[in-house]
Amino acid sequence: xxxxxxxxxxxxxxxxxxxxxxxxxxxxxxxxxxxxxxxxxxxxxxxxxxxxxxxxxxxxxxxxxxxxxxxxxxxxxxxxxxxxxxxxxxxxxxxxxxxxxxxxxxxxxxxxxxxxxxxxxxxxxxxxxxxxxxxxxxxxxxxxxxxxxxxxxxxxxxxxxxxxxxxxxxxxxxxxxxxxxxxxxxxxxxxxxxxxxxxxxxxxxxxxxxxxxxxxxxxxxxxxxxxxxxxxxxxxxxxxxxxxxxxxxxxxxxxxxxxxxxxxxxxxxxxxxxxxxxxxxxxxxxxxxxxxxxxxxxxxxxxxxxxxxxxxxxxxxxxxxxx
Amino acid sequence: xxxxxxxxxxxxxxxxxxxxxxxxxxxxxxxxxxxxxxxxxxxxxxxxxxxxxxxxxxxxxxxxxxxxxxxxxxxxxxxxxxxxxxxxxxxxxxxxxxxxxxxxxxxxxxxxxxxxxxxxxxxxxxxxxxxxxxxxxxxxxxxxxxxxxxxxxxxxxxxxxxxxxxxxxxxxxxxxxxxxxxxxxxxxxxxxxxxxxxxxxxxxxxxxxxxxxxxxxxxxxxxxxxxxxxxxxxxxxxxxxxxxxxxxxxxxxxxxxxxxxxxxxxxxxxxxxxxxxxxxxxxxxxxxxxxxxxxxxxxxxxxxxxxxxxxxxxxxxxxxxxxxxxxxxxxxxxxxxxxxxxxxxxxxxxxxxxxxxxxxxxxxxxxxxxxxxxxxxxxxx
Numbered sequence: 001x002x003x004x005x006x007x008x009x010x011x012x013x014x015x016x017x018x019x020x021x022x023x024x025x026x027x028x029x030x031x032x033x034x035x036x037x038x039x040x041x042x043x044x045x046x047x048x049x050x051x052x053x054x055x056x057x058x059x060x061x062x063x064x065x066x067x068x069x070x071x072x073x074x075x076x077x078x079x080x081x082x083x084x085x086x087x088x089x090x091x092x093x094x095x096x097x098x099x100x101x102x103x104x105x106x107x108x109x110x111x112x113x114x115x116x117x118x119x120x121x122x123x124x125x126x127x128x129x130x131x132x133x134x135x136x137x138x139x140x141x142x143x144x145x146x147x148x149x150x151x152x153x154x155x156x157x158x159x160x161x162x163x164x165x166x167x168x169x170x171x172x173x174x175x176x177x178x179x180x181x182x183x184x185x186x187x188x189x190x191x192x193x194x195x196x197x198x199x200x201x202x203x204x205x206x207x208x209x210x211x212x213x214x215x216x217x218x219x220x221x222x223x224x225x226x227x228x229x230x231x232x233x234x235x236x237x238x239x240x241x242x243x244x245x246x247x248x249x250x251x252x253x254x255x256x257x258x259x260x261x262x263x264x265x266x267x268x269x270x271x272x273x274x275x276x277x278x279x280x281x282x283x284x285x286x287x288x289x290x291x292x293x294x295x296x297x298x299x300x301x302x303x304x305x306x307x308x309x310x311x312x313x314x315x316x317x318x319x320x321x322x323x
Numbered sequence: 324x325x326x327x328x329x330x331x332x333x334x335x336x337x338x339x340x341x342x343x344x345x346x347x348x349x350x351x352x353x354x355x356x357x358x359x360x361x362x363x364x365x366x367x368x369x370x371x372x373x374x375x376x377x378x379x380x381x382x383x384x385x386x387x388x389x390x391x392x393x394x395x396x397x398x399x400x401x402x403x404x405x406x407x408x409x410x411x412x413x414x415x416x417x418x419x420x421x422x423x424x425x426x427x428x429x430x431x432x433x434x435x436x437x438x439x440x441x442x443x444x445x446x447x448x449x450x451x452x453x454x455x456x457x458x459x460x461x462x463x464x465x466x467x468x469x470x471x472x473x474x475x476x477x478x479x480x481x482x483x484x485x486x487x488x489x490x491x492x493x494x495x496x497x498x499x500x501x502x503x504x505x506x507x508x509x510x511x512x513x514x515x516x517x518x519x520x521x522x523x524x525x526x527x528x529x530x531x532x533x534x535x536x537x538x539x540x541x542x543x544x545x546x547x548x549x550x551x552x553x554x555x556x557x558x559x560x561x562x563x564x565x566x567x568x569x570x571x572x573x574x575x576x577x578x579x580x581x582x583x584x585x586x587x588x589x590x591x592x593x594x595x596x597x598x599x600x601x602x603x604x605x606x607x608x609x610x611x612x613x614x615x616x617x618x619x620x621x622x623x624x625x626x627x628x629x630x631x632x633x634x635x636x637x638x639x640x641x642x643x644x645x646x647x648x649x650x651x652x653x654x655x656x657x658x659x660x661x662x663x664x665x666x667x668x669x670x671x672x673x674x675x676x677x678x679x680x681x682x683x684x685x686x687x688x689x690x691x692x693x694x695x696x697x698x699x700x701x702x703x704x
Contacts (some may be wrong), residue, residue, distance in 0.1 A: 089334070093341035096625040100587050100599075101618055104606040107347040185469055189588050192471050193603070208472060220479055227472030234467035244461065 028221055043221065048227050049202035054184045054233060057118055057197075061183035065122040066176045069129025074164050076130065077137035078156070088134075091127035099124045099186070105196050117196045121186045125179055132175055136168040174245045181237035188230050204230045331633055335626050342622040343398065345616070347391050350611050356409050357381070357609040381407050382613075394615055403616035408608045413616045417598065423499050424597035426509075426516050427589075428582035432575060434521030435528050440571065443532025447567075448559070450537065458529065465526025473517045476590035481515065497594060516593045520586065524578055531574045535567040542566075573632045580628040584621040 036042055076087045103120040140146065140163070149159045150233045190196035191205030199206065207226040358377035360371045378384040382393070397404055403413035446458040478494075495512045502509045516638035539545065540563055548558045587599035598617065605613040 027555065089337045090340060090627075092334075092338040093622075096338060096584060096622045097342055098347060098602070098618060098621050100585070100602060101346065101349070101606065104603065106354060108353040108355075108606070165403055181467065185467070189471065192469075193588060193591060203337070205469075208475065223475050223479065224471070227469060227476065231464070231468045234469075236464055238463045238467055242459070252440050309432075 027249075041208070043225055046202040046207060047204070049223060050204045050207065050226065050229065051233075053114065053203040054187065054198060054199060054230075056114065057121065057187040058180040058184040058237075060118050061121045061125060061186075062176050062179035064118070065125030065183075066129050066172065066179055067120075068126045070133050070168070070172055072126065072163070073130035073133030074160055074168065076136045077134045077141055078160055078164060086128075086132075089128055094124065094133075095127045097124070103190055103195055112195060112198050114197055114201070117187055117190055120190065121183050125183070129172070129179070130173055132171050133168050134169050137164055140164055140167045174241055177237055177241035178242060181234040181241070184230065184237070185234050328634065329632065335545075335630055338626050339619070339622065340395065343395050343619060344391070346615050346618040347394060350606075350609070351387070353606075353609065355609050357611065358383070360609060361408070382667075389589045394612075396645050398616075398619055403619075404612045406605075406610055408495050408605070408610040408613065413613050416601065416613060417616065417620065420596060420601050422501065423513070423595055424583055424586060424590075424599065426502065426513050427520060427586060427597070428579055430513060430517035431521040431582060433523050434517060435524035435578075436575065438521070439525040439528035440532055440568075443529040443571075444559070444564070444567075446529070446535055447533045447536035447540065455533075459533070462526040462529045462533075465522050468523070470519050471588045471592045472521050473522065474589060476514065477515055477519060478593070483677050495593070499596065512595075513663075516586075516589050516595065520582065520589055524582070527578065528571060528574055532567070535570045536563060539563045539567040544641055559697075569635075574637075576628045576632050577625070580621075580624040582619060583624060 072087060072091075074082045099121075102123055103117075106120040106123075107116055110119070146159060146163055149163055154162075187196055188204070188208070189203030191203050192209045194209060197206055204226040208223060242293040356374070358374045358381070359369055362373055362377065375384070382390065385393075405411065406413050406416050409416065442458050446455045449455050482492045482494070485491070495515060496508055497512075499512065500508050543556060545562055548562050549555075556588075584598050584602065586597060587603060589595075590597045590599040601613070602617050604610075605617060
């Protein structure tokens with residue numbers, strides 16, 4: 001994906017926007033690896049350039065939404081009280097608000113285009129991130145070293161940045177990877193509805209909107225390849241998020257979880273994931289030494305009481321989708 | 324506890340009012356004027372006096388605050404007003420399109436539950452086995468696949484397969500017929516969208532079931548139950564499943580609430596005239612009353628489902644606040660209580676037979692029992 005994005009100009013055999021009316025809806029061949037669409041544009045080139053759009057949207061939405069959510073979530077948990085109450089109500093409203101209406105409104109007000117699509121997708125991601133971060137941060141606020149830092153007379157900014165943020169990074173990072181995939185999916189859905197990226201920019205959702213349905217029976221490759229590209233990319237990011245989750249979730253770091261592995265691998269595997277990682281990861285020592293506190297049974301994504309912050313991750317990510 | 328309930332119910336109000344304010348402001352920020360759009364639909368220029376008259380008719384010439392208060396007051400009386408575009412009551416417009424959206428949502432939920440819950444449990448029980456890997460990969464694929472693409476591909480597949488089998492391509496019917504009038508026709512129309520949505524839904528639920536089950540299986544009270552020699556089947560069915568299904572039920576509830584108004588893309592692909600399409604139409608036509616009503620409907624369902632789920636969770640755990648400091652105490656006491664019930668009181672032959680630490684029941688009759696666990700101290704009835 002990254003290679004396709006950075007080297008799109010060299011990989012793509014054709015210009016993604018140039019038409020070749022002599023070669024319309026051509027099936028895949030050596031000249032056109034994935035065939036051509038109804039305007040004679042090379043599908044492979046468009047998919048390669050579409051990767052660029054997808055990654056720009058995915059990463060900007062995830063990073064902007066994630067960081068805003070992190071700041072709001074940690075601040076909400078740390079300061080508590082009235083600020084927390086007000087912030088959480090605002091988050092409730094944004095979260096309950098249908099994403100599609102938000103997107104429609106943003107696009108109607110600012111016009112369509114990649115940057116407005118990013119705004120439309122980022123806004124609903126913020127409260128989801130803030131909730132998960134807040135539920136982790138609430139637990140961390142209660143641990144003694146925060147009291148100790150306060151007793152030492154450190155300022156709020158220092159306590160938040162040095163002591164709280166590193167400790168909520170685990171769920172945050174997992175969520176960030178999941179957000180990239182979800183943002184790509186949301187962008188494709190919006191573009192498919194005609195509300196996202198506009199022609200002639202190459203975007204996967206847009207490629208499905210144009211000729212995919214019309215030519216579905218005569219030229220199925222127009223419908224199949226862009227969809228595969230979306231699915232594989234989001235699949236990759238989800239898989240990465242899952243692996244990250246497995247590696248960082250302290251609940252999964254259990255001696256019994258090695259039970260199904262062959263005996264020869266069991267010890268090594270366990271020591272890799274459950275052993276004294278504090279010593280081997282000095283740079284993240286704060287983060288690792290306190291990881292037990294990350295598992296927190298309490299208020300979560302949407303006020304559900306009995307699931308931990310880690311379990312709200314799939315919940316918070318999925319509901320942001322457009323179906 | 325009552326204070327928690329009252330607090331939780333009262334918190335619904337600011338959310339609803341906030342959502343009302345947000346949709347009200349957003350709709351008015353969108354450039355354009357419904358009166359101009361309506362009057363110019365036949366082409367030609369628009370008379371400013373006609374626009375003013377139209378504004379007065381729709382109540383758009385009043386102060387914004389008054390309009391907002393009117394909207395909120397109408398919402399609390401469940402009176403959503405009249406659609407600015409079609410002139411029909413909003414409730415009627417929604418009621419005409421609700422059945423199909425509701426039907427797809429219900430069918431997708433059924434599909435999701437039937438597929439996901441058993442697979443999620445198996446996947447958790449056989450963690451890291453090949454079944455687990457297959458289930459997880461299928462689940463991630465379900466989340467990664469865009470549902471509109473799946474819709475297009477499934478229509479394509481049905482066309483090709485029906486062409487190959489019957490010699491002529493078969494398409495699902497386009498006009499909606501209620502289930503009780505013509506079940507076959509209705510189902511043939513709804514089944515594809517329901518399966519498409521259901522796959523993604525099942526994938527989400529499956530992952531949740533798996534992680535919830537894994538988390539619960541590592542709880543202390545499960546270890547206690549195992550140490551007491553309870554058979555694995557009973558541990559899974561009676562202890563683990565009850566607690567693990569709670570977040571799953573939550574997720575199902577939230578997804579269901581979301582599906583009723585949120586099937587915008589799927590309805591577009593399958594050309595269904597449901598609530599999701601009405602949403603897009605209403606915003607594009609600048610129909611303030613209809614959009615506001617639809618948003619409030621969606622938000623209200625969402626908030627209500629959340630409330631119910633929260634109260635259910637509270638009813639199960641009895642003291643939601645104490646859970647913040649860890650729930651294993653509750654779990655353990657519950658496990659102990661039910662353990663006591665099985666071992667001391669009612670018939671639980673399977674559990675007793677597998678309790679290898681104790682002598683056979685016959686040897687223990689008539690004397691105070693050897694104390695492995697508090698349940699055995701009670702005289703056996």
